Amino acid sequence: MGTERKINLLDLDRRAMEALFQDLGAKPFHGRNVLKWIHKHGVTDFDAMTDLSKRLRQRLAGVAEVRVPEIVFDQPSRDGTHKWVLELECGNRIETVYIPDGERATLCVSSQVGCSLDCSFCSTARQGYNRNLSVGEIIGQLWVAARQQGKPVTNVVMMGMGEPLANFDAVVSAMDIMQDDLAYMLSKYRVTLSTSGIVPALRRLREVSDVSLAVSLHAPNDELRDRLVPVNRRYPLAELIPACRDFIAGDKRRKVTWEYVMLDGVNDSDRHARELIRLLEGTPSKLNLIPFNPFPGTDYRCSPPERIEAFRQRLLRSGLIAITRKTRGDDIDAACGQLVGRVQNRRRRLPGQVVTIERSATP
Ligand code: SAH
Numbered sequence: 001m002g003t004e005r006k007i008n009l010l011d012l013d014r015r016a017m018e019a020l021f022q023d024l025g026a027k028p029f030h031g032r033n034v035l036k037w038i039h040k041h042g043v044t045d046f047d048a049m050t051d052l053s054k055r056l057r058q059r060l061a062g063v064a065e066v067r068v069p070e071i072v073f074d075q076p077s078r079d080g081t082h083k084w085v086l087e088l089e090c091g092n093r094i095e096t097v098y099i100p101d102g103e104r105a106t107l108c109v110s111s112q113v114g115c116s117l118d119c120s121f122c123s124t125a126r127q128g129y130n131r132n133l134s135v136g137e138i139i140g141q142l143w144v145a146a147r148q149q150g151k152p153v154t155n156v157v158m159m160g161m162g163e164p165l166a167n168f169d170a171v172v173s174a175m176d177i178m179q180d181d182l183a184y185m186l187s188k189y190r191v192t193l194s195t196s197g198i199v200p201a202l203r204r205l206r207e208v209s210d211v212s213l214a215v216s217l218h219a220p221n222d223e224l225r226d227r228l229v230p231v232n233r234r235y236p237l238a239e240l241i242p243a244c245r246d247f248i249a250g251d252k253r254r255k256v257t258w259e260y261v262m263l264d265g266v267n268d269s270d271r272h273a274r275e276l277i278r279l280l281e282g283t284p285s286k287l288n289l290i291p292f293n294p295f296p297g298t299d300y301r302c303s304p305p306e307r308i309e310a311f312r313q314r315l316l317r318s319g320l321i322a323i324t325r326k327t328r329g330d331d332i333d334a335a336c337g338q339l340v341g342r343v344q345n346r347r348r349r350l351p352g353q354v355v356t357i358e359r360s361a362t363p
Contacts, residue, residue: 007064009038010136010143013176024059032182038066039139039183042147069094069140071148081329084144088113088137092130094161096141097334098149106155109141111171112162117196119216119229121261123295124161132167138174142184156186159194159214165201172209179211188212194259199235199243206247213247214257214288215240219267220275228267237279245283255284255321261292262303262311273314280320287315287322293330 012020017035018028033051037043044066046057072093073085082098097108115122116129141160145153156178158164164171171193177183178191194214195202205211219225225232232240248254258280262268276287289312292302303311308324315322328334 008067008134008136009034009064010066010068010140011134013135013173014180014182016173020064024056024063026056026059030056034060035177035180036182039143039177039180042143044068067136068143069137071144074148075332075334077329077332077334079328079331081332081334082149083329083332083334084141084148086137086141086144088133094133094137094141095334096145096160097329098145098153099328104154105149105151106157107142107145107153108157108160109138110160110162111138111158111164111167115162116166117163117229117231119196119218121218121228121263121292121298121300123298126295126297132170133162135170135173135177138170139177142178146184153184154186155190155192156184157192157194157214159192163196163198164193165195165198165205168201168204172205175209175211189253192257196229196231197235197240198231199239202243202247212254212257213244214259215244216261217258218261220272220279224267224272228263241279241283248284255286257286257288259288259290261290262308263292264301264303264307266300268303268307268311270310270314273311277315277318277320285320287312287320289322289324291324291327293327295333 007020009017012031012035014032014035017031019031021028021031021034030052034049037049043049046052046061049057052060069086069088071084072087073083075083075085077083080100084096084098085093086096087093092113094110094113096110099106099108110133112132113130114127115124118125142153142156158171158175175191175193178186179188188210189212192212192214193205194216196216202213216229217225218228219232222232222236225237244256248256260267260276289308291305291308292300294300294302312322312324
């Protein structure tokens with residue numbers, strides 16, 4: 001009695017919000033209004049929600065509240081990129097990156113505290129894994145960014161810390177809120193989920209959600225991909241590629257975005273480019289070449305710019321769309337693969353010992 005946490009309304013998508021109000025003996029449309037207050041207007045104080053009766057506000061306050069993630073570190077980059085470190089309950093920290101580009105403002109959103117996939121070139125992997133984020137902790141990143149910037153986020157990429165398909169239900173629900181007319185109103189072309197390729201979850205996603213797809217490919221054959229992206233040992237390319245093709249089938253506007261990190265002498269030769277062209281034949285594709293962002297302790301180096309350009313030209317000549325991703329926010333460690341947050345590390349923990357891995361730049 002009395003020790004139970006109140007419901008966090010940030011955890012509720014439209015359906016769950018309607019259900020809550022029905023449970024409170026009210027009409028579902030009140031739930032829709034509250035969704036709008038919270039996400040469209042940024043209001044968290046029930047007393048400011050003037051279209052709810054006083055009695056209903058009191059009843060709501062008895063069971064629910066709005067708990068937003070706390071900003072503990074706020075760092076703008078020289079290029080306009082902005083990184084927030086958010087502290088969650090239990091002391092874990094995640095990172096969210098805001099990337100303005102003309103009219104566009106893209107938010108790179110985390111889905112887990114740390115990551116369990118262990119890709120060899122990613123610094124998030126080094127932090128180990130603690131837990132999945134809740135719906136409220138995922139959508140809370142968007143809530144915080146919109147409030148901080150005072151203008152809407154136009155695009156979301158689920159490319160922060162974690163593997164979104166390993167946190168399936170919460171990610172789907174949060175992406176529903178992103179697309180909801182009562183909340184952030186993002187079209188299905190402006191919400192992109194990036195995965196390293198958990199094939200059964202990808203097939204399931206197609207049944208329940210309509211978003212754009214990015215896949216962390218990084219290698220054109222199983223032998224190399226097994227080393228770079230270990231989840232490939234479970235779901236090899238012969239399963240992954242058809243699942244991606246099926247994911248976009250039926251929508252001519254869609255292409256799969258393939259992320260390909262450029263690692264010097266590892267995956268960047270002309271032979272790799274040829275293999276890649278063959279692998280993607282018949283799949284509407286866009287290649288995103290990502291210059292490798294180094295971090296302390298890694299043996300990988302970024303391919304030289306001329307090599308990246310030669311690789312790209314080869315892909316272009318075959319008719320593929322290929323762009324080299326601009327590295328943004330690297331002066332604040334906000335670039336791809338540099339997000340580390342603070343993971344109360346479970347995986348590498350010795351019994352009885354709490355290991356906190358923290359980067360010096362993060363307080
Ligand atoms: N787990 C999901 C979401 C993370 S997205 C996924 O794998 O798709 C983050 C992207 O940045 C991925 O494509 C990842 O492979 C890439 N990345 C990771 N470390 C990097 C690094 N050091 N330099 C450049 N890109 C990196």
